[in-house]
Amino acid sequence: MSKLVFFSSLLVIAILSYLISSFEFLLIAIIALTFIFLVFAGLIHLLKKLNAKYFKIPSLILVICIFGIGVSLFRPYEKAVTETGTLSEKLKYAYETDQKDRKQLRSFLTYFSDLENRDDIRLAQVKELRREDTIRKALDKFYAGFIYHHSDNSSDYKIASKLASEAAESASLKDNYQVQWLRKATYDRYLLSIGKQEKYNTQNSFSIDFE
Numbered sequence: 001m002s003k004l005v006f007f008s009s010l011l012v013i014a015i016l017s018y019l020i021s022s023f024e025f026l027l028i029a030i031i032a033l034t035f036i037f038l039v040f041a042g043l044i045h046l047l048k049k050l051n052a053k054y055f056k057i058p059s060l061i062l063v064i065c066i067f068g069i070g071v072s073l074f075r076p077y078e079k080a081v082t083e084t085g086t087l088s089e090k091l092k093y094a095y096e097t098d099q100k101d102r103k104q105l106r107s108f109l110t111y112f113s114d115l116e117n118r119d120d121i122r123l124a125q126v127k128e129l130r131r132e133d134t135i136r137k138a139l140d141k142f143y144a145g146f147i148y149h150h151s152d153n154s155s156d157y158k159i160a161s162k163l164a165s166e167a168a169e170s171a172s173l174k175d176n177y178q179v180q181w182l183r184k185a186t187y188d189r190y191l192l193s194i195g196k197q198e199k200y201n202t203q204n205s206f207s208i209d210f211e
Contacts, residue, residue: 006060013068017075022103024072027065034058034065073106080118081125087133091143094122098147119150135163138170142179149186154193161186 017023041054078100082093098119106112126147129135135144141163148160161183167173168183181202188198198204 006064009064010067013064014071017068017072019075021075021100024069024105025103027068027072028105031062031065034061069105072104073109073112075104075106077101077104077114077118080121087129087135088137088140090129091126091135091140091147094125095143095146098122098150119147122147123151123156138167138173142167142173142182145182145186149182149189154190157186157190157193161190 013027017027038055038058041050041058044050045054078097080094080097082090085093101107101115101118107115126144130144135141145160145163145167148156148163151157151160164179164182164186168179173179184200185202188200188202191198192203
């Protein structure tokens with residue numbers, strides 16, 4: 001790999017990592033596959049000497065991917081909430097940023113994360129919207145319930161469970177897997193928060209969720 005190709009690759013990966021949400025997880029997968037290749041190449045090298053290119057190119061790929069992951073940690077978050085639009089539009093926007101935040105690696109690294117603060121901002125807006133107006137639409141209740149279930153106290157979990165249950169009971173969402181999952185997850189989270197055992201087993205480390 002020439003220097004021009006290497007530095008061009010660094011630039012391209014840096015741009016993609018900065019602009020595309022979740023791109024860093026693709027890079028992590030590439031790193032894992034490259035590492036496996038290097039392990040096997042190393043084992044083969046013990047039996048039969050391999051050309052240096054079998055180690056040099058994968059090593060450069062690792063460097064490029066690690067650099068891209070580093071760049072992704074500085075990708076800015078979108079605004080946590082929007083102050084314009086209807087109640088439904090505000091709730092949908094809050095839900096979408098909630099999900100996008102959780103698709104960024106930086107959200108899971110304490111030094112780079114602003115997730116807790118952004119969850120608080122979204123929750124504060126949803127609480128204000130509930131005080132100002134009644135959330136009537138089933139999908140709006142789902143969005144609001146999702147924001148409430150990222151709180152940190154049983155009172156909010158109870159509200160999340162109520163909203164999610166009402167959304168799940170609607171005819172339009174009764175077959176929506178994510179809505180039905182939220183109904184169970186919010187109830188389980190509420191039960192655990194008051195010292196009781198969960199009912200649907202959604203909060204253990206082996207459950208598949210949409211947090």
